[in-house]
Amino acid sequence: MAKVNIKELLDNGVHFGHLTRKWDPNMAPYIYTERNGVHIIDLYKTAAKIEETAEALQKIANSGRKILFVATKKQAKDIVAEKAKNINMPFITERWPGGMLTNFITIRKAVKKMSSIDRMKLDGSFDALSKREKLQINRQREKLEKNLGSITDMTRLPGALFIVDVKKEHIAVAEAQKLNIPIFAMVDTNSDPRPIDFVIPANDDASKSIDKVLSFITDAIAEGLAERKAGKEKAQPEAAEAPKAEAKTTEEAK
Template sequence: MSENQTDVRFKEMLDAGVHFGHLTRKWNPHMAPYIFDEKKGIHIIDLNKTAAKLDEACKAIGQVAKSGKKILFVATKNQARAAIEEKIGPTGMPFIVERWSGGMLTNFATIRKAIRKMSSIDKMEADGTLNTLSKRERLQISRQRAKLEKNLGGIADLTRIPSAIFIVDINKENIALLEAKKLNITTFAMVDTNSDPTKVDFPIPSNDDASKSISVVLERIANAIMEGLDERKSTKDKQAAAKADKTAEKAKSEKKDKEAEKA
């Protein structure tokens, strides 16, 4: 990365308030290595450390995407929902922005049943079965479908436990973090000065309360995912082309052999 690019990204983080931590009295001592200073009773995060940790996280998360595995994003706080849907939605990665249901990872089979229920209702609507029910029954099913979509719509395509999880605010999403750690799922997270970064595999010291800060970090993460997916597609295309060439060469060789036999 060039010096100009680094300056631009540093300024972007500064403008978004990524460096603003919590009140000094609310700090977690494990965040000491990432704190630059204290101003008016508020801890200031060292953006050089943030940039380094963000680059590290992007590199790792890009590899996960390149391998074809899923990264689950969890951010149920109001300030993060829009950013998750805007930045992460286009990547095709699953996300939870409403409420974390206990056991979502450790009891994934039950969650899959709920998702299949949502699919079955969609099928009933598509084949006209829903129209054969009474108005009251249709209303009940529609309400059930809306509730399932609200809570599980972001993970409708998640067919197996994700390989990694990205969390915004590990204090708020502590249950999600505990479940991920129990299943040895790789963890990425934005950690503020009141959080314990040692609980996360790839912590990104940053303001996890401001929507602009969250958006800036997620944009970098989303770009890394897209780059990983593009690399995966490119590799598969090259392999397919190589296979096609090999098949064509084999067919050509077999044709020559047959012609030689006839001669």
């Protein structure tokens, strides 16, 4: 796992917090100074927290659990969607569906509804419907795809959440807390870091800052996935060799 470069964080504006009058006092340990009425985040602490977070997420990815990325704010959603897709992880970037975690069974039913519509189109039964019925079903499918499209492969609760802007995604935070799902997040100076298990103090408003922090995180997750794949490939030949060795021992005994 690559070490975090402080200059890269600085160049991408990760250190810019919010106006001092909008701060959350619980973020005080992560604030370096104040400049022109704006809080400046301590990037040495940010770098240490990124490395700590990356290591933990790498282990979760290696274990085979999914990491759900959540970011519905305009400047973050496209970045998060792209980076999550690259590592084959689920993401929510449109709107957090209430009960996404606490009522996961209902969410799974909605995903199955999408699958049943897709099967109708494949087996030809969709063609037998009236024009009006087709229109209604297509609209329903589009709505489901927009809200749930990226989580169709998530058959169980995620092993962790990674959130950009915990203030905006407070419902996701509350649901994860209720179910004891670890929360990893970029936390700006206007937010309360206390509900978050792994805090990355960082500017969560600028796209360059979000992109830079997520690059470190997703690279670590990709490493965890690669290690898992390599471990599986190594285990397969060993498993195949075991019966051969057993057969040879039996033959020698005769």
